[in-house]
Amino acid sequence: MADKRYRIGEFSKLVGLSTYTLRYYEDQGLILSQRDDNGVRYYVEEDIRWVGFILHLKGTGMQLNDLKRYVKLRAEGDTTIAERRQLLQRVKDNAEAEIAEQQMHLKVLGHKIDWYDGKTAHTIDDSESFHDYLQRFQD
Amino acid sequence: MADKRYRIGEFSKLVGLSTYTLRYYEDQGLILSQRDDNGVRYYVEEDIRWVGFILHLKGTGMQLNDLKRYVKLRAEGDTTIAERRQLLQRVKDNAEAEIAEQQMHLKVLGHKIDWYDGKTAHTIDDSESFHDYLQRFQD
DNA sequence: AAACACCTTAGAGTGCACTCTAAGGCAAGC
């Protein structure tokens, strides 16, 4: 159970990445795989967690380049922990800034939808443009 | 003042899009421009607001295709308001879902950073893996 | 014996949204 081996096809379904992508990531140094006596790749439980973690990082918007750098640092051992932390912090700050921006844009989009609703329900004067309407929400 | 004309170079700086992109957007039907007697493009105040609005939509992750469709509907007049509202609502829901997902990923990233800090400060046991550590936060 | 899942290297293709070049030309300002 602890040493169940997954070949690439099975693993692919497990982690939700195509076999192409798995080989590509391995090529890029993001993933390691072991090989059986015939040279066929296999993965173990720990690899599922590792890919899962990578996907969390990717999901924050971290790019392959940074991911590669992170993995390289990791391979260099404990001396690079500070640098890794810093890299992740930068990624986190970036992601948070992007989200904040998106939310700002979403706010306007929300107002536009409300404006449509107001026009449809005639609770907003016909003569009021969206631009004028928006002014109401400038803090 | 109300009818100040901006040629593409000036307008470009004003809205933060390259002249290439402005012509591209016009090509794609997202922006309109007027022409002077020599056939030279010019924009007015209202165009600044329009581009601003487009950029808000883009900023939520709305793709050019949807943007084109939106603009096309707009050109068709008031009868398409319901459809436009629906399109924007879909874009909004999408964006919100994406943000929620990103925030979920960010949470893990945050835990990882905390884990590094714990390791560095020795407030997390040397033997505790990140995976084990993460379990603490499963709700 | 054929089908299936895997292996390799190398390179081409995809989708998106630009971004830029080429190669021609016009009009205004110094």
Add this chain to the structure above:
DNA sequence: GCTTGCCTTAGAGTGCACTCTAAGGTGTTT
């Protein structure tokens, strides 16, 4: 009269992250 800023069409190039094909191979299963 030359530079600068603009115009056109058409098409090539960029960056990112895959995604797939080609063309060869091995080993297991039916």
